[in-house]
Amino acid sequence: MLNKEEQLLINKGEMLPLMEEFYTIQGEGYHTGKAAYFIRIGGCDVGCHWCDVKESWNANLHPPTKTDLIITNAKKYAQTVVITGGEPLMWSLDYITSKLQRLGLKTHIETSGAYPFSGSFDWICLSPKKTKLPLEAIYPIANELKIIIYNKNDFKFAEEQAAKTSANCELYLQPEWSNREKMLPLIIDYVMKNPKWKISLQTHKYLNIP
Numbered sequence: 001m002l003n004k005e006e007q008l009l010i011n012k013g014e015m016l017p018l019m020e021e022f023y024t025i026q027g028e029g030y031h032t033g034k035a036a037y038f039i040r041i042g043g044c045d046v047g048c049h050w051c052d053v054k055e056s057w058n059a060n061l062h063p064p065t066k067t068d069l070i071i072t073n074a075k076k077y078a079q080t081v082v083i084t085g086g087e088p089l090m091w092s093l094d095y096i097t098s099k100l101q102r103l104g105l106k107t108h109i110e111t112s113g114a115y116p117f118s119g120s121f122d123w124i125c126l127s128p129k130k131t132k133l134p135l136e137a138i139y140p141i142a143n144e145l146k147i148i149i150y151n152k153n154d155f156k157f158a159e160e161q162a163a164k165t166s167a168n169c170e171l172y173l174q175p176e177w178s179n180r181e182k183m184l185p186l187i188i189d190y191v192m193k194n195p196k197w198k199i200s201l202q203t204h205k206y207l208n209i210p
Helices: 004-011 067-077 094-102 136-141 153-162 177-193 203-207
Strands: 015-025 035-041 064-066 080-085 106-111 123-126 144-149 170-175 197-199
Touching: 004 015, 004 064, 015 067, 015 203, 035 067, 064 067, 067 094, 080 094, 094 106, 123 136, 144 153, 144 177, 153 170, 170 177, 177 197
Parallel strands: 035 080, 080 106, 106 123, 123 144, 144 170, 170 197
Antiparallel strands: 015 035, 015 064
């Protein structure tokens, strides 16, 4: 249970429920293969049944951490910082992103878009989920749309979501990891017939890195 001071600092974005932070290679989407410092914030109510970080869902399990400490750790390692979750937009990200950018670091976010947008980002990866759809305001500012393909119905969902994004948005289809052997041939065929889409793979899992 948060005390009043902690709650005030969280509301201002000066503390965040940090689950983990680590320096690694970006494994998915447009920036695959690039070194980046990941900040994973706890808390998510989107509820994807195939989520591979379900331990992130309960924010109460992840202690409020001073944002300045997170920033200090990030600047030791990286030129690019990826804020992810959980669902990071459950929290105010104005403070952390403004300070990271003043230090000359690039800021990226991976989000379902289901919460009001905050923060200043150089790259916005929108990964919509059927269980809690994005708010309309995020579609025109998304740099990248990443749709997880678990079954054949997800191709229709992908097209519905892509229709809402800008003409410059990069479009990716990514097989859900546990179902990849079944769905990847279908994704390959789909992308060859619809070349506006590209394939994203979770290359960090093949490389056995975080």
